[in-house]
Amino acid sequence: MPIIKDNLEEYFKINFKKKFYLNATNKHDYELTSATRLLEKRRETIEIENGLQLQKQDFATKMESLVSRREELAKRQKLLRDKKIKFEKYLKENDAKRLRAEKKKSEEKKLKEAKEKLISNQLKQMELNLIYQKYFESILETETEFLEPNDVILRYDTLKATNTDLILKLRLTQEKTEETQITFSRNSEEQNNIILNYNNDIARLQSRLEECQQKTAxxxxxxxxxxxxxxxxxxxxxxxxxxxxxxxxxxxxxxxxxxxxxxxxxxxxxxxxxxxxxxxxxxxxxxxxx
The missing domain is CATH 4.10.280 (MYOD Basic-Helix-Loop-Helix Domain, subunit B)
Structure with a gap:
């Protein structure tokens, strides 16, 4: 504002000087007396100063209005920023709620599928048990060795335990066989190395024998x-x-x-x-x- 005020004062001073010099060069002014010209100049100066004062007041009024509008605009911008922040926060909360809802829905769906799968497996197991029961009943009708289904189950458990024991023994035997094979391979390799060394010694001694035979001859x-x-x-x-x-x-x-x-x-x-x-x-x- 001080810069604009100084510019206006400079503007009015320049206009005043122009009017002063134009009036001073007027032919009619040469005919007036010095006192009359001085009064005329004072009157014009007063008019110019009054006009300048009115323009200053008008400019100050406009500047106050502009400042008020700027302050109002700043308040509106701040209000808009606050609303924007609140809206973004609202959107983030909605997104978080939506993600939680989708996750919960997905977990519930998986849980439901797992329960349905469990129920289906149980139904299949029940059907399979019925088949086994009918099979046991058919065996009991034809076999005299088993009187009850539990006898068949006990026999199955016994055979299963025996089979497990045999598998364990077979695994141990295989491990011992592998260890024996590894030991045999290692010993064979050592013996081959020893034989190779002996062959090298024999070749060296044979060479020395031939040299000795040549010297003997x-x-x-x-x-x-x-x-x-x-x-x-x-x-x-x-x-x-x-x-x-x-x-x-x-x-x-x-x-x-x-x-x-x-x-x-x-x-x-x-x-x-x-x-x-x-x-x-x-x-x-x-x-x-x-």
Whole structure:
């Protein structure tokens, strides 16, 4: 409002100045005296100020009406918001009630269906019991072992208990069989691993045996060579000993058996050497004497 008021004052001031300058430039005003023009200007100023005051009052009245309308509009908006909140709350409550009603209806429907199913099952069981009763009565008419339906039921219970006991024993036997099979499989696997290890050891030992056989054959060849060489050397040694012994006997004959007989080859060689050296010396001496 202060901004609008200042704008109006500026507007009236501008209009006043325009009228003042227009009147000042009028040809008729030049003919008036200064006092007359001053009075005229004062009168116009008063009229303008009165008009401005009236417009201000009218503007203030309109602004008050506008403010009142705005306040009324704000109250109506607040009232509408409150009504909207209440209506939304009402809708939510109705939705919740509807959901609860639908849930209750669904539960009641399920309960009704369950009761109807139970009644139907009971009726079927009753019909089945009637069939069993007629069957028992027919058995009692043909069989002399059972006198009452309870006898058949007791026999059935006994057979059922026996069957249950047999099933339990069968299950235990199957479990033991499975455990035995598992143990057998584990032991078989262990034995197979042991056999595999033994086979690996045998293969390794076989390889070592072949290597040893090859080395044995090699050393056997070497030994055969050594034996052949030793045989040849033994033969040569025997021949040498025989020749040495013959030479020794010849030396003894030449010396008229003055040398004692010995079988030691080294001694024989020494005697032969002495004889040869002595014979050579005598030969040289005889040659010198001649």
């Amino acid at each position: 090699k050393w056997q060849n070497e030994w055969d060579k050594i034996l052949n060489t030793a045989t040849e050397k033994s033969l040569l040694l025997g021949q040498t000993k025989m020749a040495t012994n013959n030479l020794f006997n010849l030396v003894r004959m030449n010396l008229n058996n003055r040398i004692r007989y010995t079988s030691d080859t080294n001694t024989q060689l020494e005697k032969i050497q002495q004889f040869i050296v002595g014979s050579s010396y005598l030969t040289i001496l005889c040659q010198e004497l001649q």
